[in-house]
Amino acid sequence: MNIDTGSAEFRQRTRVGDPVFSFFGLEVDGVYQNDAQIAADPAAQVEIANGRTIVPGDLKFKDQDGVDGITADDRVMLGNYLPTYSFGFNMGFNYKGWDFSAAALGQGGNKILNRKRGEVIFTNDTNWDRDFALNRWHGEGTSNSYPSSAGIRKGWNQQLSDFFIEKGDFFRIQNITLGYTINKDGAIKGLPRTRIYVTAEKPLSVFNYNGFSPEVSNGVDNDTYPIPAIYTVGVNIKI
Amino acid sequence: MKLLQKISKPSLVLLLVLAVWGCTDKLDEPELNNNFAGGTDFTDASGMLLSTVGAYEAYYSRGWEQPLIISVRGDDVNSGGLGDQPEFTEMDKFNYSKDHWMVNSLWENIYADVISAHTAMEQIARYQEFGTDAEIALGNQYIAEIQVLRGMMLFQISQVYGDIFIPESSDTELLLEVETLPTKAEVMQHVSDQMDLAIPVLPEMRPNERTDLKGGVTKYTALAIKALANQELENYQLVADAAGQIIASGRFSLYPDFYELFKTPGKLSDESILDLQYSDFNQGEGDRFAHLYAPYGPQNWTPAVEGSNSGWGFFEPSFKFIKFMLDRGETVRLETSVLFTERGIAELQTDPSYADLPSFMTNVTRDGDVINDFARGYFSSGKHYLPSNQLIEGRTEYGSNKNNNVIRYAEILLMYAEALTQGASGSVMSADQAVNLVRERAGLPALSGVTLDQVIDEKFAELAMEWGKRYYDMIRLKKFDELTYDGRTFTEAKTFLPYPQPQVDQFPVLGN
Secondary structure: OEEEEEOOOOEEEEEOOOOOOEEEEEOEEEEOOOHHHHHHOHHHHHHHHOOOOOOOOOEEEOOOOOOOOOOHHHOEEOOOOOOOEEEEEEEEEEEOOEEEEEEEEEEEOOEEEOHHHHHHHOOOOOOOOHHHHHHOOOOOOOOOOOOOOOHHHOHHHHOOEOOOEEEOOEEEEEEEEEEEEEOOOOOOOOOOEEEEEEEEEEEEEEEOOOOOOOOOOOOEOOOOOOOOOEEEEEEEEEO | OHHHHHOOHHHHHHHHHHHHHHHHHHHHOOHHHOOOOOOOOOOOOOHHHHHHHHHHHHHHOOOOHHHHHHHOOOOOEEOOOOOOOHHHHHHHOOOOOOOOHHHHHHHHHHHHHHHHHHHHHHHHHHHHHHOOHHHHHHHHHHHHHHHHHHHHHHHHHHHHHOOOOOOOOOOOHHHHOOOOOOOHHHHHHHHHHHHHHHHHHOOOOOHHHOOOOOOOOOHHHHHHHHHHHHHHOOOHHHHHHHHHHHHHOOOOOOOOOHHHHOOHHHOOOOOEEEEEOOEOOOOOOOOOEOOOOHHHOOOOEEOOOOOOOOOOOOOEEOHHHHHHHHHOOOOHHHHHHEEEOHHHHHHHHOOHHHOOOOOOOOOEOOOOOEEOOEOOEOEEEOOOOOOHHHOOOOOOOOOOOOOEEEEEHHHHHHHHHHHHHOOOOOOOOOHHHHHHHHHHHOOOOOOOOOOHHHHHHHHHHHHOOOOOHHHHHHHHOOOHHHHOOOOOOOOHHHOOOOOOHHHHHHOHHHHO
8 A cells, every 4th residue: 555645747655664755756777878789678669669758868767677678567665754863963163252153954865856857747947957968968978877958858757866956965064153242241341341242144054966055854855945144243232 | 931931731741732733633634524615605607617617617628738738649740740749740640659658648638637527516405405597507507517528528538548437526546437438339339318308408599699608518419429429439319319400490501601601700609509618708818718719720831910929830721632632623622721832732733633732722811810931830720710800909829719619509410310311200391401501601513312421521521620520530431541641651450549658557557
């Protein structure tokens, strides 16, 4: 018994023995580089016999069961959006007039559906991210994970596969503050206690995911707004 | 903490117990028992009309892709080249993908609306429990109307997918228990039977004569759908009987101007039997109940009314159709069915037999809209075009305020004529008379002794671009070679779209 969620085109399946809401699709096993590879692949030959057109630059899917070409039975669990680990830390110190604090967090093992790329299914002339534009297959040996520009506009390559599912691991510095307080102990009469500080909020995020932000609430990145870094300089005078 | 200390211990325990109760109570309650109509007063029978309108709204609210999927495979129309939806083009070429979103969208949305129809009928039955005799009778009429809409939806998706589910109530769980899928013939028979139940309860008038629900379903809509379903079953005598009854009523007539029939002047004319109705409510802004006609429109035009939006170019009348019409000496029907571009006309003229074209074939419509060349196709559909000067001032969406004709009287006449040439008998008029009524409006000379082939040609000329009627005729008549045209190859195995994979996942019976 399966519980299917997500949209029909981007299926998430929950079944006994697997993590909940796992993305459910085909596993990419490279990109056909030349006609010889297509001719040598039995699954591709079955598809061609069924009337499909497969050309170099198309994704090669793993034929999990080895029969009847690439069918619905070749779909597998491609991971889910729940991280296997997440971490965070806070630190801070004070030394004489100086104070410093920092907070960071991160997670790993989760998957994100790059639904922005998936939009190509509905809108052929949708925008593409830089990573795909630069690393698309455009001739033998140019990519073994991304299809060609023409290919991504074909139904074959638009089947849900781990091309659309990316690692969501990230590390982010949430907040760093460095401050210095003049006349902290009030030793100088007539000079107010004054703290000057610099704060950077979310100054650094490290991730490989090809969207604007890896923090996507339910693992489906429809249109996440990029997260801004905010830098603040402040003066705090106590009179 | 002070606050907590003030609350006595027994009352704290009581609070916790209550909380636990509250939770489990909700958890134990099955979803089914939730009253979605929450608080509806079923003693107020005027609410029946709201349920009925809801069912109409569900049927009329067709996503743009759905009529296109139903229609595109015919030899009358193409996808408009490699556009924005390559898999739609593949469908046009009879290469189907069970994974494509469109294949699923048609199935999913039609079934959602069939289920809405059942919900509406079940709601009306609840009002009837408290109603007076007159209210019960009115409720029966509303239920019959909704059955007609439901019947049309089942008819259309069975044409597309073949064997399909027949939901009998709003409880979708029951579909999971279906062990054998009803065949297409069983679906058509079911639709026909439902129409038989509906016919005696429905008002005897034209849809445009209804004052309570203008353009709503009447007895003649049900008769028309009965004729359509029996045509699929090749029960030609029943087709002749049902269509004959519509003709014999004397209530319907062909709208005299074929060009305007599909535009504002022809809206809800005496020819209309079933329309998807849309409206701007005669206002230039604010609410509008609309269909997205842009896919049918040319990608580039210079409209007579500046600022009117162009379309997407997804629905292109075929060269085969245009040549067929020229060969027949058609005038107004060709002019109405096709928006020409200069590029399309030039391409046509490369065939020496079509070097001289009639003067109405220009890229300027009667209403002064100039169709410019666009990359995606050579032509656009004229039957889905509303001249920019007929748009309500302030509205700019392509085809806004236009109705979509689903069944019109011309088709009834031609169905009747075909049934007679297929061997059925009919006393209301001869096949010649029926066909000649249609030809007369088209400005063509009368025929005598019409043959089946002549009727089918007449249907092609009259009904092209409308709901794939041509495609399903070719399937029914097994004229598969007609569908092999302009570089496509059709085989009988391509008759139906595959069941969408997401549905197969949910209903394994579809995978057997």
